[in-house]
Amino acid sequence: MSAVLQNTPVEAIPQIVENLRSAFATGKTRSVEYRKKQLKQLYFLIHDNEKAFVEAIRKDLGRPAMETVFGEVISIKNEIVDTVKNLDKWAKPTTVKAGAAYMLHTTQINKDPKGTVLVMGAWNYPITVQIGPMVSAIAAGNTTVLKPSELSANCAQLIADLWPKYMDPETTVVVNGAIDQSTAILDQRFEHIFYTGSGNVGRIVAAKASKWLCPVSLELGGKSPVIIDHTADLKIAAHRVLWAKLYNTGQTCVAPDYILIERSIQDRFAAELVQAAKEYWPSMTKDVRDFGRIVNERHWKRVQSLISQSKGEIVMGGAEYSEESEKFVPLTVLKNVHPDDATMDDEIFGPVLPMVPVDNVREAIDFINARDQPLALYFFTANDATAEYIMTYTRSGSAVRGDMLLQYVINELPFGGTGPSGYGAYHGKHGFDTFSHQRAYVEEPANGILGRVVEAIMSSRYPPYTPRKLALFRYTLSHSAFFGRPKNPNESNTSLDRGVPKQVRTKL
Ligand code: NAD
Numbered sequence: 001m002s003a004v005l006q007n008t009p010v011e012a013i014p015q016i017v018e019n020l021r022s023a024f025a026t027g028k029t030r031s032v033e034y035r036k037k038q039l040k041q042l043y044f045l046i047h048d049n050e051k052a053f054v055e056a057i058r059k060d061l062g063r064p065a066m067e068t069v070f071g072e073v074i075s076i077k078n079e080i081v082d083t084v085k086n087l088d089k090w091a092k093p094t095t096v097k098a099g100a101a102y103m104l105h106t107t108q109i110n111k112d113p114k115g116t117v118l119v120m121g122a123w124n125y126p127i128t129v130q131i132g133p134m135v136s137a138i139a140a141g142n143t144t145v146l147k148p149s150e151l152s153a154n155c156a157q158l159i160a161d162l163w164p165k166y167m168d169p170e171t172t173v174v175v176n177g178a179i180d181q182s183t184a185i186l187d188q189r190f191e192h193i194f195y196t197g198s199g200n201v202g203r204i205v206a207a208k209a210s211k212w213l214c215p216v217s218l219e220l221g222g223k224s225p226v227i228i229d230h231t232a233d234l235k236i237a238a239h240r241v242l243w244a245k246l247y248n249t250g251q252t253c254v255a256p257d258y259i260l261i262e263r264s265i266q267d268r269f270a271a272e273l274v275q276a277a278k279e280y281w282p283s284m285t286k287d288v289r290d291f292g293r294i295v296n297e298r299h300w301k302r303v304q305s306l307i308s309q310s311k312g313e314i315v316m317g318g319a320e321y322s323e324e325s326e327k328f329v330p331l332t333v334l335k336n337v338h339p340d341d342a343t344m345d346d347e348i349f350g351p352v353l354p355m356v357p358v359d360n361v362r363e364a365i366d367f368i369n370a371r372d373q374p375l376a377l378y379f380f381t382a383n384d385a386t387a388e389y390i391m392t393y394t395r396s397g398s399a400v401r402g403d404m405l406l407q408y409v410i411n412e413l414p415f416g417g418t419g420p421s422g423y424g425a426y427h428g429k430h431g432f433d434t435f436s437h438q439r440a441y442v443e444e445p446a447n448g449i450l451g452r453v454v455e456a457i458m459s460s461r462y463p464p465y466t467p468r469k470l471a472l473f474r475y476t477l478s479h480s481a482f483f484g485r486p487k488n489p490n491e492s493n494t495s496l497d498r499g500v501p502k503q504v505r506t507k508l
Contacts, residue, residue: 004153004154004157005150005153005156005157005176005177006157006160006176007176007177007178007180007181008175008176008177008181010177010180010181010184013175013181013184013185013188014184014188016145016173016175017116017145017185017188017189017190019170019173020116020143020144020145020171020173021115021116021143021189023143023170023171024113024115024116024142024143024171028170028171029113029138029141029142029143029171030113030141032087032088032091032141035087035091035138035139035141036084036087038138038167038168038171038172039080039083039084039087039135039138039139040080040084041166041167041168042080042131042134042135042138042166042167043077043080043081043084044166045162045163045165045166045167046073046076046077046080046127046131047077049158049162050069050073052158052162053068053072053073053127053155053158054068054069054073055154056126056152056154056155056157056158057072057126057127057152057154057155059154060123060126060151060152060153060154060155060295061123061124061152061248061249061251061292061293061295062249062292062293062327063248063249063292063293064289064290064291064292066290067247067248067292068127071125071128071247071248071409072125072126072127072128073127075128075409075411076127076128076131076132076135078411079132079135079411079427079428080135082411082428083135083136083139083428083432086428086429087139087432090111090139090429090432091111091139091141091432092111093108093109093110093111093441094108094109094111095107095108096108096109099479100476101476101477102442104444104445104450104453104454105442105443105444105445106441106442106443107441107442108441109438109439109440109441110438110439110440110441111140111432111433111436111437111438111439112141112436112437112438112439113140113141113142113435113436113437114140114142114191114192114215114435114436114437115142115143115190115191115192116142116143116144116145116189116190116191117137117142117143117144117145117190117191117192117193117194117435118144118145118147118185118186118188118190118192118193118194119133119134119137119144119145119146119147119194120147120182120185120193120194120195120196120197120205121133121146121147121148121149121196121197122149122151122196122197122198122253123149123150123151123152123155123295124152124248124251124252124253124295124349125248125252126148126149126152126155126156126159127155129196129219129253130146130148130149130159130196131146131159132426132427132431133194133196133426133431134146134172135431136426136427136431136432136434136435137192137194137435138171138172139431139432139435140431140432140434140435140436141436142191142192142435143170143171143172144171144172144173145172145173145174145175145185145190146159146163146172146173146174146175147174147175147176147177147181147182147185148160148174148176149197150176150177150178151295151296152295156176157176159174160174160176186204186205186208186209187208189212189214190209190212190214191214191215192214192215192216192217192434192435193205193209193214193215193216193217194216194217194219194424194426194434194435195216195217195218195219196219196220196253197219197220198220198221199218199220199221199222199420199422202218202220202422205218206218216423216424217416217422217423217424217425217426217434218417218422218423218424219253219415219416219417219422219424219426220253220375220417220420220421220422221253221347221349221375221421222257222347222372222373222374222375222417222420222421223257223258223344223346223347223348223371223372223374224254224255224256224257224374224375224376224377224378224396225256225257225258225259225260225364225367225368225374225377225378226241226256226258226259226260226378226379226380226404227259227260227261227361227364227368227377227378227379227380227381227390228259228260228261228262228265228269228379228380228381229262229361229379229380229381229383229386230262230264230265231381231382231383231386232380232381232382233380233382234265234268234269234272235272235275235276236380237269237272237380238269238272238273238275238276239272239276240402240403240404241256241259241273241353241404242273242276242277242280242331242353243280243404244256244378244403244404244405245331245351245353246280246291246331246351247405248292249291249292249293249294249329249350249351250348250349250350250351250352251292251294251295251299251349251350252405253375254375254376254398254404254405254407254408255348255349255404255405256353256376256378256404257347257348257374258337258343258344258348258353258354258355258356259353259354259355259356260356260358260363260364260367260368261355261356261357261358262357262358262359262360263357263358263359266335266336266355266357267335269355270315270333270335270355273315273316273333273353274315274316274333277316277331277333281331284316284317284321284330284331285321285330286323286326286328288330291331291351293326293327293328294327294328294329294350295327296327297324297327299349299350300322300324300327300329301324302350303329303348303349303350303351303352304319304322304324304329305342306342306343306348306350306352307319307322307329307332307343307352309342310334310337310341310342310343310352310354311337311338311341311342312334312335312336312337312338312341312343312354312355313334313335313336314332314333314334315333315334315335315355316330316331316332316333317330317331317332317333317351317352318330318332319332329350329351329352330351331351331353332351332352332353333353333355334352334353334354334355335355335357336355336357337354337355337356338356339356339367341354344356361381361386361389361390362496364390365389365390365393365394365496368394368396369393369394369395372419372420372421373395373396373397373417373418373419373420373421374396374397374421375396375397375398375417375421375422376396376397376398376399376400376404376407377390377394377396377398377399377400378399378400378401378403378404379399379400379401380401380402381401387401392494393496395418395419396418396421397415397416397417397418397421397422398413398415398416408427411427411428412427412428412429413427413428413430414426414427414430415427415430416430444458460472460473461473
């Protein structure tokens with residue numbers, strides 16, 4: 001147990017959730033004005049305490065202040081501002097046109113809150129992956145429990161201390177603790193669970209949720225590859241890859257995990273990485289500036305053992321430069337890494353960058369497709385046909401050509417995984433939708449003259465059924481098909497390699 005974290009008593013958890021369920025039933029969070037006020041309070045919780053967050057995250061992760069402010073504080077404040085600005089529009093029922101047969105009806109989609117929901121976050125971005133989903137949950141009008149990760153204990157305690165000073169304790173509550181608390185919360189009934197973390201715990205969450213048939217969003221991780229072909233500007237690619245890999249010391253769910261690179265440009269790219277690293281961190285020792293630390297001893301040992309076990313050739317760094325007492329692992333770049341290498345088993349989540357040489361883009365695509373769908377896919381190519389080829393024949397939660405991590409910070413884009421990298425999405429309106437129930441609503445005139453007119457039409461559906469009544473429905477209700485019968489129904493105009501220039505398939 002952490003010395004800094006005050007755990008919520010396990011026996012208090014059922015009542016905490018019950019209170020939130022009662023608060024939801026009062027209708028308090030149905031008010032869009034109330035939600036906006038809570039979101040504004042959340043904004044000031046971050047704004048007023050920026051220094052405290054920077055310091056807590058420095059203690060937890062050794063992370064430089066700029067990375068916390070740039071990557072977490074600014075982005076969550078922007079997300080709150082955009083959400084408050086758009087909330088009236090998002091929360092408003094959408095009227096749909098249902099065709100001539102329903103011209104006297106009201107047909108709309110209401111954006112109802114789901115109820116009482118749970119947000120469970122991971123330690124690596126304690127603000128954006130913990131408070132971030134809370135923005136969407138509050139905006140959608142739910143009552144919510146936030147369970148921060150115990151591994152970023154300083155930040156978890158800070159959130160718990162600040163929460164009641166800014167937020168309404170009737171409608172949102174922070175529960176702190178480790179597996180006992182998480183298990184006790186997961187035993188409660190929720191209407192949505194939003195989990196960020198590893199796939200192993202994701203399976204526990206989904207299994208627990210199934211008891212209540214509770215919908216779940218799983219924001220997981222995985223090995224996100226980077227493809228680099230010979231048309232890419234290697235200097236630019238090296239600077240961007242290195243920045244994205246080392247942000248938060250590689251402990252980023254969408255960090256570039258490994259590189260698939262054409263054999264003939266591997267050494268040139270390695271030289272560019274070495275050059276870029278010298279510019280960013282003139283000396284890569286434990287005293288290096290602007291370079292974070294590994295979250296705890298267990299993870300330090302795990303990353304350290306990946307480097308020791310790897311059979312790849314070291315381009316820079318190496319296990320001998322690590323420092324356990326400081327939880328420091330140097331930037332370690334490996335080349336000629338075999339697909340079976342220790343670094344290629346699981347998500348690295350540390351400052352280690354293996355390069356796997358391939359003969360061509362087709363081989364890189366086959367490599368990716370033989371593994372779990374990644375959370376992110378990145379590629380550098382100057383060739384549009386290659387880019388299209390990669391996008392057509394791969395799957396991933398998100399993809400970026402020419403840079404990295406941007407898909408996470410652009411709030412207009414849905415952020416989430418696919419397959420083993422997770423399911424569900426959030427950020428901006430996508431988060432609001434995740435935490436809302438789209439409730440179909442139809443209103444049919446049932447009183448007065450209009451009610452009687454509609455009834456005269458609708459009465460044709462009542463027994464006794466007759467051919468005449470059916471003919472009337474065929475005439476009034478059937479949509480006329482605007483398409484003809486397909487000639488070759490099973491034929492597709494895409495398949496791997498078809499329509500792709502030969503040089504793209506076989507030679508980078
Ligand atoms: P973690 O250890 O902080 O766990 C996350 C949550 O799960 C915590 O609240 C913790 O209390 C709870 N938990 C842990 N073990 C549990 C158990 N046995 N039963 C019930 N609850 C339990 O986080 P982690 O799993 O180390 O997270 C790292 C992973 O998260 C990486 O794979 C990373 O890629 C992924 N991640 C994904 C995203 C995303 O947005 N997709 C963001 C950040 C991190």
